[in-house]
Amino acid sequence: xxxxxxxxxxxxxxxxxxxxxxxxxxxxxxxxxxxxxxxxxxxxxxxxxxxxxxxxxxxxxxxxxxxxxxxxxxxxxxxxxxxxxxxxxxxxxxxxxxxxxxxxxxxxxxxxxxxxxxxxxxxxxxxxxxxxxxxxxxxxxxxxxxxxxxxxxxxxxxxxxxxxxxxxxxxxxxxxxxxxxxxxxxxxxxxxxxxxxxxxxxxxxxxxxxxxxxxxxxxxxxxxxxxxxxxxxxxxxxxxxxxxxxxxxxxxxxxxxxxxxxxxxxxxxxxxxxxxxxxxxxxxxxxxxxxxxxxxxxxxxxxxxxxxxxxxxx
Amino acid sequence: xxxxxxxxxxxxxxxxxxxxxxxxxxxxxxxxxxxxxxxxxxxxxxxxxxxxxxxxxxxxxxxxxxxxxxxxxxxxxxxxxxxxxxxxxxxxxxxxxxxxxxxxxxxxxxxxxxxxxxxxxxxxxxxxxxxxxxxxxxxxxxxxxxxxxxxxxxxxxxxxxxxxxxxxxxxxxxxxxxxxxxxxxxxxxxxxxxxxxxxxxxxxxxxxxxxxxxxxxxxxxxxxxxxxxxxxxxxxxxxxxxxxxxxxxxxxxxxxxxxxxxxxxxxxxxxxxxxxxxxxxxxxxxxxxxxxxxxxxxxxxxxxxxxxxxxxxx
Numbered sequence: 001x002x003x004x005x006x007x008x009x010x011x012x013x014x015x016x017x018x019x020x021x022x023x024x025x026x027x028x029x030x031x032x033x034x035x036x037x038x039x040x041x042x043x044x045x046x047x048x049x050x051x052x053x054x055x056x057x058x059x060x061x062x063x064x065x066x067x068x069x070x071x072x073x074x075x076x077x078x079x080x081x082x083x084x085x086x087x088x089x090x091x092x093x094x095x096x097x098x099x100x101x102x103x104x105x106x107x108x109x110x111x112x113x114x115x116x117x118x119x120x121x122x123x124x125x126x127x128x129x130x131x132x133x134x135x136x137x138x139x140x141x142x143x144x145x146x147x148x149x150x151x152x153x154x155x156x157x158x159x160x161x162x163x164x165x166x167x168x169x170x171x172x173x174x175x176x177x178x179x180x181x182x183x184x185x186x187x188x189x190x191x192x193x194x195x196x197x198x199x200x201x202x203x204x205x206x207x208x209x210x211x212x213x214x215x216x217x218x219x220x221x222x223x224x225x226x227x228x229x230x231x232x233x234x235x236x237x238x239x240x241x242x243x244x245x246x247x248x249x250x251x252x253x254x255x256x257x258x259x260x261x262x263x264x265x266x267x268x269x270x271x272x273x274x275x276x277x278x279x280x281x282x283x284x285x286x287x288x289x290x291x292x293x294x295x296x297x298x299x300x301x302x303x304x305x306x307x308x309x310x311x312x313x314x
Numbered sequence: 315x316x317x318x319x320x321x322x323x324x325x326x327x328x329x330x331x332x333x334x335x336x337x338x339x340x341x342x343x344x345x346x347x348x349x350x351x352x353x354x355x356x357x358x359x360x361x362x363x364x365x366x367x368x369x370x371x372x373x374x375x376x377x378x379x380x381x382x383x384x385x386x387x388x389x390x391x392x393x394x395x396x397x398x399x400x401x402x403x404x405x406x407x408x409x410x411x412x413x414x415x416x417x418x419x420x421x422x423x424x425x426x427x428x429x430x431x432x433x434x435x436x437x438x439x440x441x442x443x444x445x446x447x448x449x450x451x452x453x454x455x456x457x458x459x460x461x462x463x464x465x466x467x468x469x470x471x472x473x474x475x476x477x478x479x480x481x482x483x484x485x486x487x488x489x490x491x492x493x494x495x496x497x498x499x500x501x502x503x504x505x506x507x508x509x510x511x512x513x514x515x516x517x518x519x520x521x522x523x524x525x526x527x528x529x530x531x532x533x534x535x536x537x538x539x540x541x542x543x544x545x546x547x548x549x550x551x552x553x554x555x556x557x558x559x560x561x562x563x564x565x566x567x568x569x570x571x572x573x574x575x576x577x578x579x580x581x582x583x584x585x586x587x588x589x590x591x592x593x594x595x596x597x598x599x600x601x602x603x604x605x606x607x608x609x610x611x612x613x614x615x616x617x618x619x620x621x622x623x624x625x626x627x628x
Contacts, residue, residue: 106620107618107620148614149616149618150614150616150617150618151616151617151618151620151621152616152618152620152621152622153614153616153621153622154622155622156622181614182607182611182614183614184576185572185573185576185577186535186573186576186577187576187577187578188576188577211607212607212611213569213572213607213608213611213614214531214566214569214572214573214606214607214608215531215569215572215573215576215607217528217529217531217532218531218532218534218535218573220532221500221532221535221536222535248607248610248611252528255527255528255529258499258527258528258529259499259500259528259529259532262498262499262500262501262502262529263499263500263501263502264501292528293496293525293526293527293528293529293562294527294528296562297496297526297527297562300462300464300467300495300496300497300527302463302464302465302466302467303464303465304421304463304464304465304466306420306421306465306466307465307466307467308466308467308468308469308470
């Protein structure tokens with residue numbers, strides 16, 4: 001709870017959305033997008049990845065991007081780092097909140113980052129060592145395929161919790177539980193999130209849901225109900241294939257905020273301003289398919305002379 | 315709870331989906347669709363409306379359709395009736411479960427059925443009188459705009475409950491609470507559904523959610539959690555404008571069943587068979603935009619040699 005905000009919506013579109021694009025988004029457009037997101041009230045934004053620019057050319061401008069946003073004090077900016085070299089580059093650029101990631105599924109981790117989970121855990125130790133000398137630096141961990149792996153299926157809960165424990169035991173204060181492929185369902189989300197919160201009360205848990213099979217917001221609702229207060233989301237529902245209609249990516253920031261807003265759960269984000277940012281996204285990513293239902297349908301607005309209530313009765 | 319089924323998913327696509335089409339779907343195709351839906355395990359289907367064929371030409375073949383489905387005993391077939399004449403025609407055709415509908419919002423009712431709510435309540439009495447002589451006939455009521463009206467906004471909860479009470483007091487045993495325009499949110503759904511169940515314990519409540527702003531499944535989840543066990547849904551998410559990408563209609567039957575299935579809540583419906591019906595729908599409604607996320611993404615299936623669990627850990 002910060003400044004009366006009940007939940008923190010973490011915008012990951014600049015990273016998880018833009019990384020899949022086949023063309024480069026100019027640094028000034030990225031910066032403008034991030035500033036507009038901040039202007040709508042978003043307080044934490046994942047701005048990109050410190051990865052090999054040959055692997056992901058979209059992020060070849062990370063140093064310039066961070067530098068150009070140096071005055072943006074209202075927002076916690078985070079970035080992905082795949083290893084100690086990435087962490088070093090991120091710290092050098094001025095980043096202070098780094099997100100290290102690996103998969104709780106061995107085969108998905110091999111496929112995604114070309115190393116096994118034990119190797120990834122070693123990598124995490126290196127990243128922690130790399131940042132240890134920077135007083136205000138923080139490393140969080142995003143665990144992929146927590147709610148299902150495209151190769152192995154649904155992992156046993158104990159195996160998932162085992163990896164959470166190994167990460168937490170290294171002193172990582174925040175862990176993001178990711179439904180990488182949109183296989184999760186509310187009951188499973190309840191069980192895994194509840195167990196995590198019970199077993200690791202010192203750890204802050206965030207969730208990252210994809211809406212691939214339509215359950216993203218239902219899963220977010222359930223996570224909220226069992227005490228999760230930090231939610232990744234991407235403007236426009238980016239994060240799938242950005243030009244394929246319906247290839248859903250992340251839950252859409254607009255829709256998530258609309259849900260919380262309607263429920264009276266404060267996010268600190270102004271929906272009208274956020275929808276203006278969606279329009280800006282369409283400008284800088286021509287042809288992008290926005291899957292946000294709210295962006296498509298618009299805010300509910302009574303249009304009759306009898307208009308009375310613009311908020312749900314409570 | 316019937317035959318071990320925890321929730322009843324009521325397929326309304328043949329009515330709420332097809333009614334918006336600009337062309338006629340042949341009676342034999344409608345009948346085949348309904349039979350295939352039944353074959354997937356669906357046990358209640360809204361097959362059409364007994365309305366003026368000049369107003370809705372799609373339903374000009376209702377008598378023939380009902381007649382051609384006379385041997386389909388596994389399914390409860392329902393139809394909309396706007397008035398006593400419609401009820402008479404439905405009964406004559408052989409229908410036994412009739413759904414009368416009006417809106418709890420005066421202006422929406424005026425816009426939709428060209429009469430005020432008091433007039434609609436009189437109409438309900440006529441329909442009840444019309445069916446009173448048929449021993450096995452049942453009239454249920456669908457109340458529109460319970461979770462928001464496009465003209466008036468969110469109605470006060472007491473006004474909504476007042477109309478529920480007036481309907482229930484006429485002896486109507488089942489009432490469907492409809493989010494006609496997709497304005498509802500989980501907290502509001504919880505409050506209205508809980509109040510209805512507490513205040514009218516003799517009445518069975520169903521819900522009908524549209525996914526216009528992305529919250530359809532989250533709302534269904536919440537309704538389930540407060541005891542609702544009957545859910546309208548439409549195959550493919552039909553019910554909006556059927557050829558406009560993203561103009562979401564009803565929650566998609568496929569996605570709703572996927573959610574319940576994953577949660578271990580039995581619907582009696584086989585998802586693979588249901589997805590085959592979605593394919594058939596595409597055949598008989600060429601160009602239809604299926605908004606079901608599951609139909610698009612497919613059932614989660616691990617595709618690696620390491621495949622282990624195909625169900626979420628519980």
